Amino acid sequence: MAIRERLAELGISLPSVAAPAGSYVPAARTGSLVYTAGQVPVVDGKVVATGKVGADVTPEDAAGLARICALNALAAIDALVGLESVVRVVKVVGFVASAPGFTGQPGVINGASDVLAEIFGENGKHARSAVGVAELPLGVPVEVELIVEVA
Structure with missing residues (x-):
């Protein structure tokens, strides 16, 4: 099934690419890999x-x-190379602004992992890091970056 059809089936619309909050690009390609900048909610x-x-x-x-x-990360990938070129999701890195004693970072980042598996099926399953941090940009509670393989 084409990726656009899959998104429609799931009722998912990709957002507009978020404007960078600094001196960087939303996504960059090297060879067959695309790396996204950290995306916030x-x-x-x-x-x-x-x-x-x-x-x-x-x-x-x-x-x-x-x-x-x-989904913001996927929008950045789509704008750079088109989602149709994604072969698989390789890695997700998630950062969680955590209160003292909070250790549920993996459950939080499941929100990102689960939607990628919904969209890409087996090719959406990936390696992952879920890291607790003291602060994130703009005071947000979570930030996610992706590495995907493209054709």
Whole structure:
């Protein structure tokens, strides 16, 4: 099934590419790999949540934010090379702004991992890191970056 058909079947629309908040590009290709910049939960140009997971943001809400981040990363990939060229998702790196004692980072980043598996099936399964951090840009609770292989 073509990727556009799969997105439509899932009721997923890719957002516009988020404007960089610094001196970088949203995605860069080298050889058969595309690396995205860290993507934060921005919808229509606005940050949708701030705070620490485990204090200000529930893990469940943070997982939904990680999903938004993953879709923002896919939009950056689509703008650079087209989603149709994605062969597989290689790696996801997720950062979670964590309250002291919060250790549920893997569950939060499942929000990104799960949507990638929904979209790409077996080719959406990937290696991953889920890291707790003290702060993230703009005060957001989660940030996600992708590495994908392209044809």
